[in-house]
Amino acid sequence: MSLNIAFFNNPYKDFDAKMPKNKYRFDPKTLTFEKHKLPVREKLKRIAAFIVVTTSVAVVGNVLYNSFYDTPKVEALEREKQELLASYQLLNTHIDKYRYMLSEIEHRDDHLYRPIFELEPIPQNVREAGYGGVDYYDEFKGFRSSEVIVNTYQKLDRLSRKIYVQSKSFDTVIEMAKNMEKMIACVPAIQPIAIKDMTRISDYYGRRRDPFTGKPTMHYGMDFTGDIGAEIYATGDGKVIEAGYNLYGYGNRVIVDHGFGFKTIYAHLNRVNVQLGEKVKRGEVIGELGNTGRSTGPHLHYEIRKNNNPVNPIRYYFNDITAEEYDLMVELSAKRSTPMD
Numbered sequence: 453m454s455l456n457i458a459f460f461n462n463p464y465k466d467f468d469a470k471m472p473k474n475k476y477r478f479d480p481k482t483l484t485f486e487k488h489k490l491p492v493r494e495k496l497k498r499i500a501a502f503i504v505v506t507t508s509v510a511v512v513g514n515v516l517y518n519s520f521y522d523t524p525k526v527e528a529l530e531r532e533k534q535e536l537l538a539s540y541q542l543l544n545t546h547i548d549k550y551r552y553m554l555s556e557i558e559h560r561d562d563h564l565y566r567p568i569f570e571l572e573p574i575p576q577n578v579r580e581a582g583y584g585g586v587d588y589y590d591e592f593k594g595f596r597s598s599e600v601i602v603n604t605y606q607k608l609d610r611l612s613r614k615i616y617v618q619s620k621s622f623d624t625v626i627e628m629a630k631n632m633e634k635m636i637a638c639v640p641a642i643q644p645i646a647i648k649d650m651t652r653i654s655d656y657y658g659r660r661r662d663p664f665t666g667k668p669t670m671h672y673g674m675d676f677t678g679d680i681g682a683e684i685y686a687t688g689d690g691k692v693i694e695a696g697y698n699l700y701g702y703g704n705r706v707i708v709d710h711g712f713g714f715k716t717i718y719a720h721l722n723r724v725n726v727q728l729g730e731k732v733k734r735g736e737v738i739g740e741l742g743n744t745g746r747s748t749g750p751h752l753h754y755e756i757r758k759n760n761n762p763v764n765p766i767r768y769y770f771n772d773i774t775a776e777e778y779d780l781m782v783e784l785s786a787k788r789s790t791p792m793d
Contacts, residue, residue: 540600547607554614561621569628569635570713570758579617580610631712638710640687640768642734644718644754645741649682654751657764663748672762673717673755680722680750682741686732687716687756687768695728702753703745706738717755720747 562573628635655675662669690710698705702719706726709715722742732738743750756765 537600540604544600544604544607547604547611551607551611551614554611554618558614558618561618561625565625566621569625569632571624571628574617574621579614581613581617628712634689635712637689637734638712639714640710640716640756640765642685642687643676643769644684644687644716645676645678645682645752646685649741650676650678652677657762657766664746673719673753674765675751675753676741677749677751678741680740680742683737684718684721684739684741684752686734686736686738688714688734690714690716690732692726692728692730692732692738695724695726695730698745701746703747704739704742705745708732708738713759715757715760717753717757719753719755720745720751722750 558574558579566573653674654677655671657674658671659668660671661667684706686708688708688710690708692706693709693715694705694707696705697703698719702717704719704721704724706718706721706724707715708718718739720742721739721744723740724738725740726732726738741750741752747753754765756763756768
């Protein structure tokens, strides 16, 4: 058996040159390396195994890497998220500050501005009335920071609603202020009969015993006694909305609408000097004291109604009585207003 001398001189020459492309197997019979070809199926198995192992290693490596390290994109998104949350927190702080400022304005409106013009305070349920809806905030839900976002939008909606209500209230107050001069002339502000023409105030606003039935009842005005024919004056500028005989016990009656929610009633008149629809001025004679209707003697029954609700007339005597006379009226009225047994 002959030997390949060239091989023994450099046994790896051919092997090194072809190693990247081919596989070789040593044949002990011929004492040579022969080219080894893998079956196609074996090659496919090896390729598949390589792909599986490589992919698995890549996935595991990626998971481990992301568990300990953030990619630049993730870091940027996280920074952006934190900045947005900080902005929402700052916005909430500003909203709370503005809500406090608005609450102070609302308090002044209810307890200072509106009472000047005898306007009722705005009910709290009106100030807090509806905002949003059942599904109004659904688009902001489903995120990790949904609570912060929804809470902020709810605060903004409440603030917006309250500002709207307050602005409408100021519109009313401003309109009343513009009409202040006219209002001053219209509000009942004098006694309906001159002090020289009256004998006394025979009855006050409040509960009393009915002079006809003796039963406890509410007296919604004040009674001024005097001589039949004494002049009766309009207590403020306005328009006559009733002038004539009334069938419900008032006798000859005049009602003047002064605007701004005020009306005055003058009853049991001997004579009516004005007509329906006529405009009258404060101090103008509208009738004469009498004894008509359900009356126990010559007197004027005088009422003031604010927004169709009876109010105590002594609150509106400003121009023609002294401080001592006013205090006496208040004292006597208080006694009359005491509930009866």
